[in-house]
Amino acid sequence: xxxxxxxxxxxxxxxxxFTASTCRFAIKPCEMRDRISERWLVAGICAGLVALIWFVFxxxxxxxxxxxxxxxxxxxxxxxxxxxxxxxxxxxxxxAHGGNWHPITTLxxxxxxxxxxxxxxxxxxxxxxxxxxxSVLLFLVLRQMTGQGQxxxxxxxxxxWRSAFVAAVFAIHPLRxxxxxxxxERKDVLSGFFLMLTLAAYLYYARKPSIWRYMTMSILFACGxxxxxxxxSLPIVLLLLDYWPLKRLVDVRTFxxxxxxxxxxFLLSIASAVATLIAQTRAIGSFEQLPLSSRASQAVxxxxxxxxxxxxxxxxxxxxxxxxxxxxLWRVLLAGAVLAAITILTFLLRKKRxxxxxxxxxxVCMLIPxxxxxxxxxxxxxxxxxxxxxxxxxxxxxxxxxxxxSRWRNGPAALATTAIVIIASLTGxxxxxxxxxxxxxxxxxxxxxxxxxxxxxHAHLADLLLRQGRINDAISHCQEAVRIQPNDTDAQNxxxxxxxxxxxxxxxxxxxxxxxxxNPNNLNAxxxxxxxxxxxxxxxxxxxxxxxxxxxxxxxxxxxxxxTVLRTLAVAYAETGRxxxxxxxxxxxxxxxxxxxxxxLAADLERNIAAYRMNQPIRSGP
Numbered sequence: 076x077x078x079x080x081x082x083x084x085x086x087x088x089x090x091x092x093f094t095a096s097t098c099r100f101a102i103k104p105c106e107m108r109d110r111i112s113e114r115w116l117v118a119g120i121c122a123g124l125v126a127l128i129w130f131v132f133x134x135x136x137x138x139x140x141x142x143x144x145x146x147x148x149x150x151x152x153x154x155x156x157x158x159x160x161x162x163x164x165x166x167x168x169x170x171a172h173g174g175n176w177h178p179i180t181t182l183x184x185x186x187x188x189x190x191x192x193x194x195x196x197x198x199x200x201x202x203x204x205x206x207x208x209x210s211v212l213l214f215l216v217l218r219q220m221t222g223q224g225q226x227x228x229x230x231x232x233x234x235x236w237r238s239a240f241v242a243a244v245f246a247i248h249p250l251r252x253x254x255x256x257x258x259x260e261r262k263d264v265l266s267g268f269f270l271m272l273t274l275a276a277y278l279y280y281a282r283k284p285s286i287w288r289y290m291t292m293s294i295l296f297a298c299g300x301x302x303x304x305x306x307x308s309l310p311i312v313l314l315l316l317d318y319w320p321l322k323r324l325v326d327v328r329t330f331x332x333x334x335x336x337x338x339x340x341f342l343l344s345i346a347s348a349v350a351t352l353i354a355q356t357r358a359i360g361s362f363e364q365l366p367l368s369s370r371a372s373q374a375v376x377x378x379x380x381x382x383x384x385x386x387x388x389x390x391x392x393x394x395x396x397x398x399x400x401x402x403x404l405w406r407v408l409l410a411g412a413v414l415a416a417i418t419i420l421t422f423l424l425r426k427k428r429x430x431x432x433x434x435x436x437x438x439v440c441m442l443i444p445x446x447x448x449x450x451x452x453x454x455x456x457x458x459x460x461x462x463x464x465x466x467x468x469x470x471x472x473x474x475x476x477x478x479x480x481s482r483w484r485n486g487p488a489a490l491a492t493t494a495i496v497i498i499a500s501l502t503g504x505x506x507x508x509x510x511x512x513x514x515x516x517x518x519x520x521x522x523x524x525x526x527x528x529x530x531x532x533h534a535h536l537a538d539l540l541l542r543q544g545r546i547n548d549a550i551s552h553c554q555e556a557v558r559i560q561p562n563d564t565d566a567q568n569x570x571x572x573x574x575x576x577x578x579x580x581x582x583x584x585x586x587x588x589x590x591x592x593x594n595p596n597n598l599n600a601x602x603x604x605x606x607x608x609x610x611x612x613x614x615x616x617x618x619x620x621x622x623x624x625x626x627x628x629x630x631x632x633x634x635x636x637x638x639t640v641l642r643t644l645a646v647a648y649a650e651t652g653r654x655x656x657x658x659x660x661x662x663x664x665x666x667x668x669x670x671x672x673x674x675x676l677a678a679d680l681e682r683n684i685a686a687y688r689m690n691q692p693i694r695s696g697p
Contacts, residue, residue, distance in 0.1 A: 128203065214239055267463055276295050392522040546573050623647040630644045638676055
């Protein structure tokens with residue numbers, strides 16, 4: 076019995092020891108497997124995002140420039156075409172470009188032109204790369220923010236998939252097409268790139284605050300503002316993230332500390348806003364053109380329009396005009412009530428579902444700079460404005476739906492199936508939408524079909540047809556644009572240019588004058604009218620002094636360094652008998668034209684100089 080008892084005691088005591096030893100030595104391999112699994116999952120998701128983006132937007136490397144803002148940002152901007160240089164850097168930081176002060180964006184265009192010339196595919200590729208990096212960074216930052224402190228086997232893995240879905244929808248939603256495929260919207264993808272870096276730096280700082288980490292974040296934020304000033308509301312977004320998921324905001328005292336912490340960031344935002352208002356002085360619409368009541372109504376409706384487009388992205392267009400007669404009061408009031416209801420509901424649910432109020436306020440706050448109260452441009456709303464604001468909606472909706480379905484036994488399968496269907500549908504729709512940009516004529520035709528009374532689309536289609544030599548078709552679209560909006564300065568200018576090419580100088584001059592009456596700062600109309608006044612065969616129509624005044628104001632201002640503008644100024648000098656000035660100006664234009672590869676224009680200028688040396692003014696068409 077003694078032996079039996081001893082054996083039993085030995086067995087009783089040794090079994091736990093053996094089991095504990097086994098577990099002790101088995102933990103490390105388990106952790107290692109989890110870490111390897113995590114790394115492969117993260118790498119796979121990142122690769123999947125890149126593949127999706129390339130599948131949707133890779134086709135754009137074969138697309139041309141479009142005749143809407145692309146000329147201003149690239150091939151009609153001599154300072155940009157010249158490439159990166161110290162002079163170019165100084166110019167980028169001291170001049171507005173495209174009606175904005177965004178020197179980092181300007182420098183990126185200079186880099187592309189210097190490295191790749193005017194090959195549009197390379198410029199498109201740059202946009203794709205920046206958007207791809209921003210999408211991957213969004214996933215990585217979200218998973219770090221929302222998965223911290225959770226085990227890999229449970230909540231952290233769920234956070235990974237939620238973050239991946241948010242990043243995927245951001246990456247390939249049809250509303251992203253305009254921002255990625257449009258070369259002029261480099262500012263969108265570049266600001267998105269710096270926003271994601273700023274969020275990553277902020278997370279790094281929040282985990283272990285230090286002056287160097289704060290400075291890193293501030294520098295990245297400043298670069299984002301200098302890419303596109305739309306990031307002015309980012310400090311508010313950081314406060315929202317402090318509430319959730321970082322959970323740094325716990326009471327009134329910490330709120331005050333966190334606001335004070337972001338005071339330097341708010342100063343950067345204010346400085347950027349002031350610089351933007353100064354740069355956009357000419358682009359900002361007056362209250363006579365669009366009253367404050369109309370702007371407020373459009374702003375309220377736009378918030379809901381962007382939500383509708385998020386869920387049902389159909390009938391997209393490059394340009395959405397304002398409603399002719401404004402919006403019905405009942406629609407505005409209903410939209411305002413819906414927005415107020417969503418805001419109140421998310422606030423009431425803030426303790427149980429904090430991601431809803433954070434996501435909603437992210438959307439609301441980031442849209443404020445472009446919602447239309449300060450009207451820049453003619454558009455009622457724009458797809459590109461959703462690029463960063465809608466991340467908040469994706470975040471809130473994804474976490475909410477995932478949490479609701481996770482309570483259901485078949486929830487994971489339903490979530491996976493739904494996510495796959497949504498991503499596949501968005502991918503297909505975006506690929507089709509992106510394909511319209513392959514042919515600018517098709518792009519404008521689609522815009523005309525998807526909107527009503529779109530004078531801007533008709534005017535730009537006319538401009539495109541005019542460049543192709545299809546004069547009669549161009550005149551037809553110009554006339555339609557003028558019918559819709561008689562004060563459309565571009566349509567009036569293009570109509571005058573079309574008539575000039577048909578030899579009708581009298582009517583052409585009338586439309587150039589109308590264009591300038593609508594917008595005295597229309598540089599093209601100034602140059603075109605100056606050309607008529609300087610080169611018309613009809614002595615009664617020529618006015619060399621006014622031609623010099625018109626062309627000179629452009630050459631000494633926004634058109635400085637433009638060889639076409641200098642050519643016009645030279646013929647104006649010749650008309651007034653200032654042939655030495657004409658020769659000097661034409662020689663400057665030749666040097667710039669040759670430097671930018673415009674050999675045809677350089678040859679025309681050589682012929683003009685030959686005439687000037689013989690004291691002969693130019694008598695020819697444009």
